[in-house]
Amino acid sequence: MKYGIVILLKSQYDLNELLKALSLTRATYYDRLKRDKKPDKYVEVKAFIKKCFYDSKEIYGYRRIHDEPDKVGLHYAEETIRRLMCDMGLKCVIYSKHTSKYHSYKVSVGITAPNILEQKLVATQPLTVLHTDVTQVRLYNGEWGYISLITDEASREVRVTIVSISPNKASIQASLDELEHHLKSSIQPILHPNQDWQYQMTDYQQRLQDMNITQSMPRKGNCHDNAPIESFFNLLKREYLNRYQINTLENLRELVNGYIDWFNNVKTSRNKNGLYPVFHRGQAMVD
DSSP states (O other), rough: OOOHHHHTTTSSSSSHHHHHHOOOHHHHHHHHHHHHHHHOOHHHHHHHHHHHHHHTTTOOOOHHHHHHHHHOOOOOOHHHHHHHHHHHTTOOOOOOOOOOOOOOOOOOOOOOOOOSSTOOOOSSTTTEEEEEEEEEOOTTTTTTTEEEEEETTTTOOEEEEEEEEEEHHHHHHHHHHHHHOOOOOOOEEEEOOOOOOOGGGGHHHHHHHHOOEOOOOOTTTTOGHHHHHHHHHHIIIIIIEEEEGOSHHHHHHHHHHHHHHHHHHHHBBBBGGTHHHHHHHHHHHHO
16 A cells, blocks of 8 residues: 555655655565566466456356366466455355245145155266256346246256246246257156146146156155255356346346356356366266
């Protein structure tokens, strides 16, 4: 602070008088001056950190940023990365705000499936255990947009994305249409939704049987079995959607698809050895 004032005013005032007025010794002043003239040894990693931060949609914190330079031969301690990010004013922001949670449970309108998972979230092979759910986002015009997803427990990859103006049977069936493109005849996955009415409908459950999919449902009021997709919805909103004014359904669809493409193909996971979901899925299939 004092050094900066001296640099700012030294062309207008006598240097000795400035140092005296600020109680700054000549030795301290010249030491700082000498250090400022040295080339910045962190210039390369700073540029890399900055690129990683903005490529991550300003979501990565210093721990995840720390993993990236290692991949290109720039080896620095986590604390160094944290300090450099602070120096550059790079800080990830989580946009928290109250949002109404979507509920569509209407007691029993069909057949509820048994809970096959029972909180055993241990799938390692792609397309063996899938999770599905719907969440809602209020648009700027006061209407609601609904996001229906199907995620893969093994890789955390979002396999199916449907954004619609209503969480009706058509949108839920559309999610199965999209899922069908990913399935091979030899695959018989478990699909785990909650007990919302859409997933209890006879025609929906018949479609699952036709696709060789086994349905699993949690007990009423127990969302732990669907924690992977609940966690993803939380990230989607807090990391990304909550920072925007979303005017239309098409605007919402564009934002959701953009985030999911980045999440699947770029965002690394420290729980998955620093791999992004699509890469992790490829490795699991090879293994």
